[in-house]
Amino acid sequence: MSTLIFGLLTSLIVSFIATPYVMKLAIKVGAVDAPNQRKVHTRIMPRMGGLAIYLGYLVAFFLFVPYSSMGEMLGIFIGSTIVMVVGMLDDKLQLSPKWKLLGQLVATAIVVIPFGLKIGVVNLPYTGSIDFSSGWLFWLAIPITMFWIVGVTNAVNLIDGLDGLSAGVSAIATATMAIMALLMGDHKVAIYCFVLLGAILGFLYFNFHPARLFMGDTGSLFLGFNLAALSIMGFKEALFVSFIIPIVVLGVPLWDTFFAIVRRIVNKKPISSPDKGHLHHCLLNMGLSHRRTVLTIYTISIFFGTMAIVLTKTTKWTTIIVMVLLLIVTHLATEIVGLVSRRHRPLINAYRRIRLKQAEQERRTQ
Numbered sequence: 606m607s608t609l610i611f612g613l614l615t616s617l618i619v620s621f622i623a624t625p626y627v628m629k630l631a632i633k634v635g636a637v638d639a640p641n642q643r644k645v646h647t648r649i650m651p652r653m654g655g656l657a658i659y660l661g662y663l664v665a666f667f668l669f670v671p672y673s674s675m676g677e678m679l680g681i682f683i684g685s686t687i688v689m690v691v692g693m694l695d696d697k698l699q700l701s702p703k704w705k706l707l708g709q710l711v712a713t714a715i716v717v718i719p720f721g722l723k724i725g726v727v728n729l730p731y732t733g734s735i736d737f738s739s740g741w742l743f744w745l746a747i748p749i750t751m752f753w754i755v756g757v758t759n760a761v762n763l764i765d766g767l768d769g770l771s772a773g774v775s776a777i778a779t780a781t782m783a784i785m786a787l788l789m790g791d792h793k794v795a796i797y798c799f800v801l802l803g804a805i806l807g808f809l810y811f812n813f814h815p816a817r818l819f820m821g822d823t824g825s826l827f828l829g830f831n832l833a834a835l836s837i838m839g840f841k842e843a844l845f846v847s848f849i850i851p852i853v854v855l856g857v858p859l860w861d862t863f864f865a866i867v868r869r870i871v872n873k874k875p876i877s878s879p880d881k882g883h884l885h886h887c888l889l890n891m892g893l894s895h896r897r898t899v900l901t902i903y904t905i906s907i908f909f910g911t912m913a914i915v916l917t918k919t920t921k922w923t924t925i926i927v928m929v930l931l932l933i934v935t936h937l938a939t940e941i942v943g944l945v946s947r948r949h950r951p952l953i954n955a956y957r958r959i960r961l962k963q964a965e966q967e968r969r970t971q
Contacts (some may be wrong), residue, residue, distance in 0.1 A: 608669055608796060609795060609799045610799075612668070612796055612799045612800045612803065613799040614803060615661075615669065615803065616661040616662055616664065616801070616802075616803035616804040617661065617804065618661075618803075618807065619660055619661040619665065619804070619807070620657050620658055620662075620805075620806075620808050621808075621810060623656075624654065624657040624807065626657075627653065627656045627657040627818070628651050628654065628817060630653070631652055631653040631696070631818060634653075634697055636652055636697045636821065637649050637651050637652060638651075638652045638819055650816065650818060650819050651818040651819070652696045652818065652819040652820070652821030652823070653693055653696040653697070653818075653820075653821045653823045654808060654811070654812060654818040654819055654821060654823070654824055655689065655693075655808075655820040655822070655823030655824020655825065655826075655827050655828070656693065656823050657804075657807070657808050658772075658805055658807075658808045658820065658827065658828070659685075659686075659689050659804070660804075661804030662801055662804040665803065666682060669800060670796055670797060670800065671793065671796070676721075677716070677720050677721060677722045677838055678793065679720065680715060680719070680720025680721075680722055681720075681722065681831065681834045681835070681838070683712075683715055683720075684713060684715050684716035684834065685712070685827050685831050687711060687712035687715065688712045688827055688829075688830045689827040691705060691708030691709070692823035692824065692826040692827060693821075693822075695821075695822040695823075695826075696821040696822055696823050705822070709759075709830070710751070712830060713750075713751045713755055716754070716834055717747055717750050717751055717754075718747070722750065722837060722838060723737065723743075723750045724737050724750050725737060725738055725746075737749075750837060753833060753837065754830065754834055756833070757830075757832060757836070757855055757858065757859070758826055758829035758830045759829065759862070760829065760858035760859055760862040761774075761829030761832060761858050762822060762829055763861060763862055763865065764857065764858050764861055764884070764885070765819075765820065766883055766885050767814070767895060768813060768814035768816035768819075768895065768899065769809055769812045769813035769816065769899055770885060770902060772808060772809045772812050773902075773903050773906070774858065774902065774903070774906045775805055776805040776809065777903065777906040778854055778855055778906065778910065779801050779802045779831075779832065780798070780802055780910070781854050782794070782832075782835055782836065782854060783795050783798035783799055783802060784914060785850075785914060785917060786798060788914070794835065797835065801828075801831055801835075808824070814896050814899060829858075832855060836854060836855065850913050850916055850917065853909055853912055853931070856905075856906070856909030857884070857902060857906045861884045861944075864939055864944045864945055865880075865882065865883060868880070868882050868945045868946065871945055871946060871949055872946065882943075882944065884902060884942065885899075887942040887944055888901055888942060890943075891942065912927065912931060916928075937952060940953045941953070
């Protein structure tokens with residue numbers, strides 16, 4: 606336990622000390638974020654703050670992650686370093702989406718192919734399990750794993766729209782995975798999570814509203830890549846209850862990204878086109894302040910994390926019931942905040958039609 610605490614404190618202190626220097630560096634090299642019609646901030650802000658997170662993580666990684674556990678973790682380290690560099694280049698030069706995607710694919714290929722980080726056994730309720738470690742499924746595991754890592758990396762990048770939002774949500778997801786790793790007795794995943802968590806918290810002090818700098822793609826890509834890779838490593842090694850657990854842990858970014866895709870399809874826009882319809886935009890439009898919006902999304906993230914922990918300890922029937930209820934609640938929340946559109950609300954509209962019919966029947970009987 607002392608290793609976990611010292612790992613967290615070391616990365617936190619290094620990240621905290623490094624952040625002001627990274628802020629000055631970002632301004633010096635011109636890595637700044639100017640306001641526009643899609644963004645919430647109203648003044649030019651330094652970005653590339655994710656470099657401070659990386660530095661805290663870097664120092665603690667080599668001090669506290671045991672060399673006997675390097676293997677896949679070294680692959681995650683190399684891959685996350687590559688996406689961090691891609692993020693730095695984007696923060697400075699505004700790379701095109703295809704170059705950013707190429708960098709993510711290279712980083713993912715490195716951690717998946719030479720270092721062997723792939724999905725292992727997927728446990729499905731009542732239908733047994735799927736073993737991706739042998740036969741033709743071994744080769745199918747590679748594209749599935751790469752799709753997951755790239756998808757989660759970009760999902761975390763998409764929610765980076767308010768002060769402290771992406772960093773806080775990432776911290777909650779990391780803490781959730783740390784708790785679950787400890788419950789399952791997986792010390793090496795736990796120490797990695799503690800190291801990453803400390804680095805995020807050291808930076809979050811400067812990034813929470815009102816932020817003094819943004820993490821930029823340097824941070825969001827780095828954190829997204831780590832969360833995606835850790836979810837595979839942790840759930841593969843500890844064999845958590847089923848394939849749905851990583852999805853629940855990363856519920857907020859995946860929820861926001863999924864309905865962003867749905868929204869753009871419904872509105873007949875390219876999937877990659879940016880807009881102001883993300884979860885944080887919807888909450889702001891409902892009248893919540895900047896700080897309250899972020900804290901609301903933190904609360905939702907904690908809820909998802911708690912549900913993920915609960916699901917590891919429940920029976921299969923309870924797991925199915927909880928997941929069904931979770932899907933219903935999530936969809937209702939999506940319609941209430943207007944995450945797809947104010948008009949596209951099938952459940953709410955169906956309820957209103959039923960209420961109208963009941964009111965008409967009551968008038969006729971009177």
